[in-house]
Amino acid sequence: xxxxxxxxxxxxxxxxxxxxxxxxxxxxxxxxxxxxxxxxxxxxxxxxxxxxxxxxxxxxxxxxxxxxxxxxxxxxxxxxxxxxxxxxxxxxxxxxxxxxxxxxxxxxxxxxxxxxxxxxxxxxxxxxxxxxxxxxxxxxxxxxxxxxxxxxxxxxxxxxxxxxxxxxxxxxxxxxxxxxxxxxxxxxxxxxxxxxxxxxxxxxxxxxxxxxxxxxxxxxxxxxxxxxxxxxxxxxxxxxxxxxxxxxxxxxxxxxxxxxxxxxxxxxxxxxxxxxxxxxxxxxxxxxxxxxxxxxxxxxxxxxxxxxxxxxxxxxxxxxxxxxxxxxxxxxxxxxxxxxxxxxxxxx
Amino acid sequence: xxxxxxxxxxxxxxxxxxxxxxxxxxxxxxxxxxxxxxxxxxxxxxxxxxxxxxxxxxxxxxxxxxxxxxxxxxxxxxxxxxxxxxxxxxxxxxxxxxxxxxxxxxxxxxxxxxxxxxxxxxxxxxxxxxxxxxxxxxxxxxxxxxxxxxxxxxxxxxxxxxxxxxxxxxxxxxxxxxxxxxxxxxxxxxxxxxxxxxxxxxxxxxxxxxxxxxxxxxxxxxxxxxxxxxxxxxxxxxxxxxxxxxxxxxxxxxxxxxxxxxxxxxxxxxxxxxxxxxxxxxxxxx
Numbered sequence: 001x002x003x004x005x006x007x008x009x010x011x012x013x014x015x016x017x018x019x020x021x022x023x024x025x026x027x028x029x030x031x032x033x034x035x036x037x038x039x040x041x042x043x044x045x046x047x048x049x050x051x052x053x054x055x056x057x058x059x060x061x062x063x064x065x066x067x068x069x070x071x072x073x074x075x076x077x078x079x080x081x082x083x084x085x086x087x088x089x090x091x092x093x094x095x096x097x098x099x100x101x102x103x104x105x106x107x108x109x110x111x112x113x114x115x116x117x118x119x120x121x122x123x124x125x126x127x128x129x130x131x132x133x134x135x136x137x138x139x140x141x142x143x144x145x146x147x148x149x150x151x152x153x154x155x156x157x158x159x160x161x162x163x164x165x166x167x168x169x170x171x172x173x174x175x176x177x178x179x180x181x182x183x184x185x186x187x188x189x190x191x192x193x194x195x196x197x198x199x200x201x202x203x204x205x206x207x208x209x210x211x212x213x214x215x216x217x218x219x220x221x222x223x224x225x226x227x228x229x230x231x232x233x234x235x236x237x238x239x240x241x242x243x244x245x246x247x248x249x250x251x252x253x254x255x256x257x258x259x260x261x262x263x264x265x266x267x268x269x270x271x272x273x274x275x276x277x278x279x280x281x282x283x284x285x286x287x288x289x290x291x292x293x294x295x296x297x298x299x300x301x302x303x304x305x306x307x308x309x310x311x312x313x314x315x316x317x318x319x320x321x322x323x324x325x326x327x328x329x330x331x332x333x334x335x336x337x338x339x340x341x342x343x344x345x346x347x348x
Numbered sequence: 349x350x351x352x353x354x355x356x357x358x359x360x361x362x363x364x365x366x367x368x369x370x371x372x373x374x375x376x377x378x379x380x381x382x383x384x385x386x387x388x389x390x391x392x393x394x395x396x397x398x399x400x401x402x403x404x405x406x407x408x409x410x411x412x413x414x415x416x417x418x419x420x421x422x423x424x425x426x427x428x429x430x431x432x433x434x435x436x437x438x439x440x441x442x443x444x445x446x447x448x449x450x451x452x453x454x455x456x457x458x459x460x461x462x463x464x465x466x467x468x469x470x471x472x473x474x475x476x477x478x479x480x481x482x483x484x485x486x487x488x489x490x491x492x493x494x495x496x497x498x499x500x501x502x503x504x505x506x507x508x509x510x511x512x513x514x515x516x517x518x519x520x521x522x523x524x525x526x527x528x529x530x531x532x533x534x535x536x537x538x539x540x541x542x543x544x545x546x547x548x549x550x551x552x553x554x555x556x557x558x559x560x561x562x563x564x565x566x567x568x569x570x571x572x573x574x575x576x577x578x579x580x581x582x583x584x585x586x587x588x589x590x591x592x593x594x595x596x597x598x599x600x601x602x603x604x605x606x607x608x609x610x611x612x613x614x615x616x617x618x619x620x621x622x623x624x625x626x627x628x629x630x631x632x633x634x
Binding site for chain 1: 575
């Protein structure tokens with residue numbers, strides 16, 4: 001019971017359909033342009049609370065200084081995947097990511113950020129620092145004191161995937177730096193330690209926040225290897241009586257950098273506001289908020305003393321001193337075929 | 349064989365233990381894996397009181413997510429209806445080269461992971477993608493903006509309308525349409541006055557399912573959305589964002605909207621099935 005298709009019919013009915021589809025898909029996108037200035041801050045996972053506070057301050061400050069209203073939009077996710085999105089065209093005015101390598105990647109692959117971006121703002125373009133610590137259940141039932149305890153039998157370690165998460169890469173390098181000293185530079189033992197460490201990880205989430213919710217909300221694992229700021233935040237959100245922070249003997253100075261994406265902000269006409277926004281991070285007002293949100297401020301004198309007193313003093317290696325900078329560390333450890341790919345052998 | 353059938357028939361008495369077991373198993377499973385999560389959604393949503401619940405939904409970001417979700421569905425569903433009808437009509441009524449290919453293509457979104465669908469759009473329309481430079485030169489945004497979200501939604505919801513219509517149209521056969529054509533009606537008129545009214549209930553059914561999926565899609569949309577709060581976050585993405593911000597009550601409040609959408613879909617679907625059981629049964633090819 002089928003008729004033969006009349007030659008013209010197909011064309012007559014399909015062409016208008018295709019036209020309609022295209023019109024609908026494209027027309028609306030270009031119509032959605034805002035009147036008030038908007039900045040898009042593409043950031044990594046644990047900064048959600050920090051930038052909520054900073055943005056409110058900056059909006060008020062900007063209004064006071066220029067009389068103009070500005071809206072700051074946020075996007076959060078694993079640092080690596082956020083960088084990937086900006087490379088693929090996400091229209092960030094500023095990026096505030098977990099590590100320099102991710103901003104380098106955007107600069108290299110899109111040219112939207114000048115190659116010397118890290119010299120354009122003070123302190124390596126990192127207005128705050130942090131480090132990597134352990135978060136354990138109250139009373140530390142598994143007796144975790146240092147990196148070596150993470151590979152003891154029956155200890156489940158929660159940390160994110162270094163391929164997608166910036167925090168995870170700091171985790172990895174901190175563990176590496178500790179093991180290098182602990183095994184007296186014995187390369188084979190160091191590598192065996194890293195392999196064993198990742199065999200103790202039941203889930204590799206894509207971002208730091210995913211790991212935190214796995215550990216704190218879903219109750220997976222005995223220890224969360226985490227940003228210091230994230231560990232403090234968990235204690236605040238879930239109650240100080242549930243978790244303890246354990247500071248290892250050695251960790252890494254994590255410098256989460258910021259940069260203006262000039263190739264986006266320029267054409268949009270938001271360059272001036274984007275620069276002001278990042279400069280604002282170094283002001284005493286912002287530095288105080290940074291410390292209150294558990295990040296280590298560059299100017300501790302601007303912060304409340306009790307916020308500063310929280311931070312434990314510990315030995316910190318630096319990415320430049322220990323690993324020869326992010327370019328080298330990224331290529332050696334996290335690129336395809338790097339040490340992480342060589343050493344990551346999940347069990348089961 | 350006959351013995352087996354006899355014993356099966358004999359065992360269909362009321363208090364038969366095997367039957368009770370199946371009954372308990374089936375409903376236990378449904379209660380545990382469908383009803384309980386639904387219940388938990390509402391319990392968690394109201395865990396901090398009705399005030400917090402309403403505030404969560406009145407939040408500008410939540411309202412923007414609701415608006416965006418409605419807008420995406422309002423574009424994607426009608427487009428899918430039009431294309432779905434066209435595709436179903438072609439497949440059911442015409443013999444042409446590539447017909448089998450069209451049928452396979454219609455089913456493609458069912459077999460492709462939504463995440464892959466999203467990534468493909470990034471590969472095509474992203475800044476580094478095939479059409480990226482051209483789109484940039486013409487100042488057209490697709491990924492990380494509304495058009496990308498609509499495209500991703502279109503992709504995952506495409507089969508729903510066509511899949512409902514094809515078996516129904518095939519079961520009805522083309523004799524009424526042939527009659528209309530022979531009486532001198534144009535092809536277009538035949539379609540509007542004969543073909544379409546015949547399948548209106550299965551069309552409605554397809555629209556319902558298509559809409560539910562359009563509003564609830566996470567995977568494909570999350571890849572192309574860029575997760576900008578208050579701009580490109582649809583309801584399902586907003587749930588994830590809120591959950592990741594330890595804002596559980598608000599996350600479940602937004603999730604409860606999706607749950608209510610699901611319930612509404614279910615009720616409408618039941619009404620359709622009850623009221624128009626015959627024509628839907630025909631659509632299913634029974």
